[in-house]
Amino acid sequence: MMNLEQLNGPQITFDQVSLKAGSQVLLKPISCEFSAGGWHAILGPNGGGKSTLLKTILGLTSHHGSIRIKWPSSTASSDKSTLGKIGYLPQLMPFDASMPISVNDYLLMSLTNKPVWFKRQLPKTAIDALKSIHLEDKLNRKISDLSGGERQRLMLITALLQNPSLLILDEPMTGLDKKGREDVLHLLENFHQAGGTILMVEHDWPLVQRYCNQVYWIDQSLQQQSDPKTFFTNKAASTVTHTNIALETISAPVQSAVESTAEYTTKSISLNN
Amino acid sequence: MMNTIYQNFQLWASQGWLPEMFSYEFLINALFASLMIGPLLGLLGTLVVVKRLAFLSEAVGHSVLTGVSIGILLGEPVNAPLISLFSFSIIFALLLQWVKGRSTIPYDALIGVFLAFALAMGAALLLYVAKHVNAHLIEQIMFGSILVSSTDDLLLLAIICIAVILLSYRYGNNAYLVAISPDVAHSQRINTRVHDYAFVTLIALITVAAVKIIGAILVGALLLIPATSARLVANNLSQLMILSVIFSTTASVFGVLIPMYFQWPVSAGPAITLFACGWFLICLLIRQFRSHSA
Numbered sequence: 001m002m003n004l005e006q007l008n009g010p011q012i013t014f015d016q017v018s019l020k021a022g023s024q025v026l027l028k029p030i031s032c033e034f035s036a037g038g039w040h041a042i043l044g045p046n047g048g049g050k051s052t053l054l055k056t057i058l059g060l061t062s063h064h065g066s067i068r069i070k071w072p073s074s075t076a077s078s079d080k081s082t083l084g085k086i087g088y089l090p091q092l093m094p095f096d097a098s099m100p101i102s103v104n105d106y107l108l109m110s111l112t113n114k115p116v117w118f119k120r121q122l123p124k125t126a127i128d129a130l131k132s133i134h135l136e137d138k139l140n141r142k143i144s145d146l147s148g149g150e151r152q153r154l155m156l157i158t159a160l161l162q163n164p165s166l167l168i169l170d171e172p173m174t175g176l177d178k179k180g181r182e183d184v185l186h187l188l189e190n191f192h193q194a195g196g197t198i199l200m201v202e203h204d205w206p207l208v209q210r211y212c213n214q215v216y217w218i219d220q221s222l223q224q225q226s227d228p229k230t231f232f233t234n235k236a237a238s239t240v241t242h243t244n245i246a247l248e249t250i251s252a253p254v255q256s257a258v259e260s261t262a263e264y265t266t267k268s269i270s271l272n273n
Numbered sequence: 274m275m276n277t278i279y280q281n282f283q284l285w286a287s288q289g290w291l292p293e294m295f296s297y298e299f300l301i302n303a304l305f306a307s308l309m310i311g312p313l314l315g316l317l318g319t320l321v322v323v324k325r326l327a328f329l330s331e332a333v334g335h336s337v338l339t340g341v342s343i344g345i346l347l348g349e350p351v352n353a354p355l356i357s358l359f360s361f362s363i364i365f366a367l368l369l370q371w372v373k374g375r376s377t378i379p380y381d382a383l384i385g386v387f388l389a390f391a392l393a394m395g396a397a398l399l400l401y402v403a404k405h406v407n408a409h410l411i412e413q414i415m416f417g418s419i420l421v422s423s424t425d426d427l428l429l430l431a432i433i434c435i436a437v438i439l440l441s442y443r444y445g446n447n448a449y450l451v452a453i454s455p456d457v458a459h460s461q462r463i464n465t466r467v468h469d470y471a472f473v474t475l476i477a478l479i480t481v482a483a484v485k486i487i488g489a490i491l492v493g494a495l496l497l498i499p500a501t502s503a504r505l506v507a508n509n510l511s512q513l514m515i516l517s518v519i520f521s522t523t524a525s526v527f528g529v530l531i532p533m534y535f536q537w538p539v540s541a542g543p544a545i546t547l548f549a550c551g552w553f554l555i556c557l558l559i560r561q562f563r564s565h566s567a
Contacts, residue, residue, distance in 0.1 A: 058460050088460035099323065101453065102509035109446040109510075110461070116446055116510050142508065155457070162461060 007165045008072040009197030011036035012057060017065035019049075019056060026052050028221035029065060034214075036072065039188075039198045041208040041228070044218040050201045051091060053218055054168050057199065058088060069166070087159030091170045092152055097144045103130075103154060104139050110158045129157045133183045148175030156184060160191070167191060169200040173207070185211065205232065275301075275424050294533050302427060303419035303486060303541070307529045309430045310483045310495075311522030313437055317479060318500030319510075319517050320472065324452040327501075328381060329369070329473065330493035332388035333480045336365040337489040338395025340481075341414050345402045362481050365391065366473040374466070395489070417488030417542035419529050430482050437475060448472065449510065486529070488542035495521055498549040505556040506563075524548040 012034040019027040027049045034040050042050050056063045071084055107126050108116045122139075130136040133153040143151060152175050159167065167188070173181055189211070192198055202208050208215060208228055215231040217224040224231065279298050286296040294300055321330055340361035344354020369387050373380060403410045413421060441448070451458040451468045459465050476496070483492050503516035528545025532538075 055456070058456070060456060060459060084462075086460050088457055090454070090456050096325075098504060099453075100504055100507040100509060100513045101323075101449075105449075105510040106453070109450050110457075113443065113446060115442055116449065120511065140509065159457075159460075168460070 007191070007194045007196040009037045009165045009195055010072065011070045012166075012197070012199070013068045013070065015066045015068070017056060017063050017067055019052060019061055019063045025220065027056070027063075027218075030218075030222045031065075032216065032222055032225060034197065034199060036070070037192075037195045037197055038213040039192045039211060040200065040214045040216065041212040042199065042201045042216050042218055043203070043205075043208065048219040050218050051170050054088075054170055054199065054201060057168060058086065071165070085162050085164040085166070087162050087164035087167045089152075089156050089159050089167070089169045089172055092148055092174045095144050095151065099142070099144055101143050102140050103135065103143060103146070106143055106154065107158060107161070111161060126161055129161055132187065133157055134179070149177055149180045152176060153180055153184060156187070160187060165196050167196060167198045167200075169198065171201050171203065173202065173204055275427070292534055294530075299420050299422065300529075300533060302422040302424065303529045304526065305427055306422045306430055306486050307525035307545075308522065309427075309434050310479075310486060311525035312518045313430075313434055313479050314483060314492075314495045314525075315499050315518035315521030316437065316441060316514065317475060318496045318498075318521065319503070319514050320448060320452060321476070321496050322500040322504055323449060324472070326380070326384075327497050328384040328388060328493075329366075330476055330480065330496035332369065332384050332391055332493075333362055333366050333473075333477050334484065334489050334491070334493040335388055335391040335395060336362050336477075337481060337484045337492070338399055338414060339391055340365075340395075341489075342395060342398030342402050345406060346398070358481050358484075359478070362477040363474055366477040367470060370470055370473045374469075412540065413488075414484070415488050415490050415542075416540035417484070417486045417491070417545075419486060419533065419541045421485055426482075426485060433478055433482050437479070440471075440475070444468070486525075486541050487545055488540065491542040491546045494546045495524065495549060498546070498553055499524065502549070502553040502556040505553075505560045520549065520552040524552065 014030050014032050014034075016029040016031055017027065018025070018029040030053075042053060044050050052061065055061050057067060057069075104120065104122065105116050107122055107130075108120070111123065111126060127136060130139070133156075135150060135154060135157075138146060138150065143154070146154065152172065156169075156172060169188075172184060172188075176184060185207075188198060188200075192211075200212070209232055212228055215224075215226060215228050216222060217231070224234075226234075279301055282291065282301050283296045285291045286293055321327065337358065340358040341354055343361060344357030347354075347357060349355070349357060365387070369384065372378075373383055376383075399411055399414065412418075447458065447463045448468055450461070451463060451465050455465050458468075480492050480496075483495070487495055499520035500513070500517040502520055503513050507513040507516055524545050527548045528541055531548075532541070532544045537544075
């Protein structure tokens with residue numbers, strides 16, 4: 001397990017940040033703040049610009065407006081090594097099946113500057129990290145031979161081994177089974193408790209409600225920002241309201257289906273309180 | 274220094290340890306050239322394969338035709354129109370990369386356009402130039418020849434070799450990371466744009482350096498085939514690189530020596546490429562055998 005010293009995650013400030021691709025607007029101007037050390041969840045419909053938002057923070061797009069990442073200045077030695085380091089987990093993409101790159105290779109090329117074809121020994125921290133996500137026996141397997149969930153865990157652990165104080169995660173739970181999710185959430189919780197900042201795109205609302213400090217609803221613009229409890233209560237209320245209005249006009253079987261959905265929504269919220 | 278080497282080879286040849294052909298200076302030159310080209314192309318080839326830029330090397334290779342023709346038209350020496358050659362190929366490669374960054378055309382289509390342009394323009398100019406200069410020029414430039422390497426060529430190759438070795442030692446890991454996952458590399462503060470441009474520039478440099486022996490048409494093949502063969506049987510990056518270098522070096526050396534030894538009238542380019550293809554076939558069979566016995 002990785003021993004996290006005190007991290008001081010950065011605060012990120014958006015000032016009228018917008019993004020266009022040709023004539024198509026991807027993000028309307030957004031101004032907000034992601035507090036230092038917070039676990040921020042970015043929610044929203046598909047195609048609403050969540051991944052784009054993350055990529056903008058990383059400098060992968062040319063945007064209007066300004067993004068300021070305020071790395072805390074401190075004289076503590078642990079801060080010096082984590083200053084300015086970002087760990088990025090992109091969305092899980094299909095991987096070229098014939099690429100002869102092993103797990104060992106990928107870790108080495110991310111962690112050392114000495115060419116992969118000379119130095120084959122991984123540092124102990126890396127091996128311990130692999131053990132924490134139960135991948136230590138897959139060291140010599142090709143990345144393309146790993147399952148989606150295993151690859152996801154590998155990418156996350158590689159990002160964490162960079163010793164970042166900011167984690168940017170794009171749907172980190174994709175492809176993970178129950179054990180995988182537990183492992184990953186355990187790691188993220190440690191990171192969060194050590195003081196790192198997390199920005200996470202997620203679709204799993206109960207998870208967000210349980211772990212995150214702030215929720216941002218992105219649908220081409222920042223439509224809502226609040227703490228999870230407020231956010232989900234509002235969301236549930238608006239869903240029930242809309243459902244009630246529609247009930248007058250639809251048939252019986254559909255009506256009961258919709259009612260039970262509304263019931264389920266309110267129930268799940270109250271269970272998690 | 275080369276003179277001592279020539280003399281040594283001549284000595285060994287006259288004593289019967291080596292075939293008689295080794296007493297020719299041009300062969301020794303060609304041998305040393307292939308010993309440098311082989312590893313270089315094998316090494317960079319692995320990156321071409323990981324980045325999936327198979328046709329980039331073809332396109333740059335064909336741009337050499339135009340570069341040579343322009344050089345000769347401008348009055349440079351026929352055997353070494355180096356300035357135009359290097360300038361044109363590097364500009365070509367950089368332009369390709371620049372257009373790629375500015376548009377959404379898929380890379381393979383873009384390279385196709387550039388490749389066709391390079392070949393057409395090169396062929397047109399070359400035919401015109403060759404009529405006025407030397408009938409064998411076309412054949413030499415297109416398919417390579419072991420007759421034309423000079424000691425200056427060897428020096429150039431050696432410099433490029435050293436440069437590539439130093440660069441790959443320091444930036445090799447980053448280069449592979451950029452190739453596998455550019456976004457993650459970017460998040461680790463690696464300058465992906467510099468890497469991309471540097472890579473195409475290196476391809477251009479090595480292509481130009483190798484074109485005398487292998488020829489413009491096939492030089493891209495030697496970047497592609499050994500690495501692709503290695504990819505069939507390698508299980509990790511280390512194996513990929515070692516095998517790729519072995520395949521390309523042996524193909525280069527055999528392609529230079531064997532036609533000469535048996536006195537076959539085959540240009541170096543096709544000979545080297547065929548040996549490389551031989552490796553591909555062997556690797557294919559090994560892989561088939563493995564999957565059947567697994």
